[in-house]
Amino acid sequence: MARQILFSAADLRSAHDNSECIIVDCRFDLKNPDAAYQGYLEAHIPGAVYAHLDDDLSSPVTESSGRHPLPDADKFATFLARSGWCPGKLLVAYDDAGGTIAARLWWLMKYFGHDCAALLNGGIGAWCDAGFELEIGHANVTGVPVESLNGNGSLVVSTADIIEGLRSKKIVLADARAAERFAGEVEPIDRVAGHIPGSTNYPLSENLTPGQTFKPAEELRSGIRKLIGDHETQDLVHLCGSGVTACLNIFAAELAGLDASKLYVGSWSEWIRDPSRPVGTLT
Numbered sequence: 001m002a003r004q005i006l007f008s009a010a011d012l013r014s015a016h017d018n019s020e021c022i023i024v025d026c027r028f029d030l031k032n033p034d035a036a037y038q039g040y041l042e043a044h045i046p047g048a049v050y051a052h053l054d055d056d057l058s059s060p061v062t063e064s065s066g067r068h069p070l071p072d073a074d075k076f077a078t079f080l081a082r083s084g085w086c087p088g089k090l091l092v093a094y095d096d097a098g099g100t101i102a103a104r105l106w107w108l109m110k111y112f113g114h115d116c117a118a119l120l121n122g123g124i125g126a127w128c129d130a131g132f133e134l135e136i137g138h139a140n141v142t143g144v145p146v147e148s149l150n151g152n153g154s155l156v157v158s159t160a161d162i163i164e165g166l167r168s169k170k171i172v173l174a175d176a177r178a179a180e181r182f183a184g185e186v187e188p189i190d191r192v193a194g195h196i197p198g199s200t201n202y203p204l205s206e207n208l209t210p211g212q213t214f215k216p217a218e219e220l221r222s223g224i225r226k227l228i229g230d231h232e233t234q235d236l237v238h239l240c241g242s243g244v245t246a247c248l249n250i251f252a253a254e255l256a257g258l259d260a261s262k263l264y265v266g267s268w269s270e271w272i273r274d275p276s277r278p279v280g281t282l283t
Helices: 009-017 035-042 073-082 102-111 123-129 159-168 179-183 217-228 246-255 267-271
Strands: 021-025 090-094 117-120 172-175 236-239 262-264
Touching: 009 021, 009 090, 009 123, 090 102, 090 123, 102 117, 102 246, 117 123, 159 172, 159 262, 159 267, 172 217, 217 236, 217 246, 236 246, 246 262
Parallel strands: 021 090, 090 117, 172 236, 236 262
Antiparallel strands: none
């Protein structure tokens, strides 16, 4: 039986009531990093712990990195232990943005060798629409011993890999940012607008309905198959602004039964660190 990686509000309510999972609130505002945590304290799904994108799901920025480098193994293990997670335990993540931040946590679980995470379809909005209660304050969670973790390097590519893969045409590089950012018409976050020449725009919104839930698996599969053409799924590399929201495209691919695509962790914000690297625009 295939693993369930997408939970409805009812699914999550049942799993929580039966103590089958831990729940993690991943809401985050890039423009106001502390606002979402305050929102968590004001109301969250009962029992949910909070994951801060900058503090828990990333490591500090360096002079050569993108805006959200991966957390080191010890740091991420400490976060999981503090959250009450242990190997084999299901982790269900949610946010209020269609899964665009929660997918980072889902992907990190895969990267660190634990394929036991899922997303709440529709996030906290779906939970509230189902009429389920929220709670305030900090969740009462019992920590567990820290387990050692090791990252899976086969799931990521470096800037050097991107340059060689595009040169040899061995990869399909899919940019998850909105079309206007890819085109270079606007850039609200990074200092340079545009895209990596040779990449293709596949906005993460392609995966979602207007209600911020995932489209049916067959519809997702059709879009991704069209994207990769004659390539195999393992040739597909995803990027975004900083390696966070691209994880939603990886999640959608897996939901569609197309595993093994990869993440360019540094993404656009790392690519533009070196002014000698080419920049494409559609303007």
